[in-house]
Amino acid sequence: MNQDILICLEVNENGLHPSSLELIGKALELTQPCGGNIFGVAFARNTETLSEELRGLPLRKVYVCPACRTFDAQECAAAVVECVRLLDPSVLLIAGTCFGRAMAPRVAVACRTGLTADCTELERTPEGGLIQIRPAFGGDIMARIVTDHTRPQMATVRPGVMQSCARGGNQVPELCVFNIETSGRIDLLDMQPLKLKAGIAEQKILVAAGRGVKRKEDLEMLEHLAELMGGALACSRALVEKGLLPHEKQIGLSGATVSPDLLLTCGISGSVQFQAGVRRAKAIIAINSDPEAKIFDLAHIPILGDLYEIVPKLIDRLEKKESFD
Structure with a gap:
């Protein structure tokens, strides 16, 4: 055959x-x-x-x-x-x-x-x-x-x-x-390139927010962290379903598949759907207060703790350009 x-x-x-x-x-x-x-x-x-x-x-x-x-x-x-x-x-x-x-x-x-x-x-x-x-x-x-x-x-x-x-x-x-007979149903009159903003799938560094984020205002903190890292903010499906972020920010089977050099997840438990969307990430740092969170099975650097305590410290050190050694 x-x-x-x-x-x-x-x-x-x-x-x-x-x-x-x-x-x-x-x-x-x-x-x-x-x-x-x-x-x-x-x-x-x-x-x-x-x-x-x-x-x-x-x-x-x-x-x-x-x-x-x-x-x-x-x-x-x-x-x-x-x-x-x-x-x-x-x-x-x-x-x-x-x-x-x-x-x-x-x-x-x-x-x-x-x-x-x-x-x-x-x-x-x-x-x-x-x-x-x-x-x-x-x-x-x-x-x-x-x-x-x-x-x-x-x-x-x-x-x-x-x-x-x-x-x-x-x-x-x-x-x-080779050639086939074309229908001629569409005539091309003009072509203009469309300038598109880079989506999360094109980003090399991502900060991803999950269900652990309590309020929409708290996303400003994570977005600031992403900017300091030279990346962009993304999220899990939970935040899209809550209406906190648009669908184009969503990572997972029903969102975007991403392959950044660095992915920092904050308050994401790590569902099967989310893990399928990040398996090609080169390095994953996961912050979660639940020691049983599934994201820790995938993370290269798991951090057990409250994101509301850890993220401000990360921002402070990045703003001061201090070493993380």
Whole structure:
């Protein structure tokens, strides 16, 4: 049975989207139990630029459809379906970006196969079965889904949860240019880049507030601490549900997946949902007054104590630029 994996590669004016590198890294891992090649399908007009973006990546061949416009999910879906017809892959992976979420259902319907959305982990059996793992029931359980009877096995993957593929060597994957008839239902009149503020997923240092924060006014103290550390303020789901902070500040399965160099949690117990969102953090310091808090199992530096006593002392030392040795 064919064990190949096909990946939808997102390319924009800034080059290859980071989520594509994450999918390639996961695909390389998934080929270990049962073998198979990794193919890509991309939508880019400049193949020379794309070749440089793909240099050193473990892709056997990349199919490029320059006629498709990356903002038109229907056109791109048709190109992906054509690649599925040509390659008959066992697995098809699409990033769970806005574009990927719009395109994936169209591909699944055309291929008459199942689709698991927003996966946070993927595993593969020695026989080639794809175990698609995603949060369910508000993140209270992790569902393990298998597509038994149809191919390809399709999943969209949440950006930021997989390890990016490291480039190796100087080899460029073979590019195969093909075209499909486009519907012409959308005409591009103009393009203007949108300046977006960096979210918590892009921050290198985060201070995360949890249920242990008593009042909204107390968040000013933690925000001041985050500024002194050169980072940003984030939170657990509990504070979003209380209306103390907006959803874009939330870490966890129903929020953002983060991978900062340093994460300082204050009053966060460490639910399964929260831990899933911070597992790629390089260093975690946890402040909690409960010695049984689950966050201590994950923390590199656990601090048992009241955040209202510890945080002011941290702020004082940072303001005085005193050493923490």
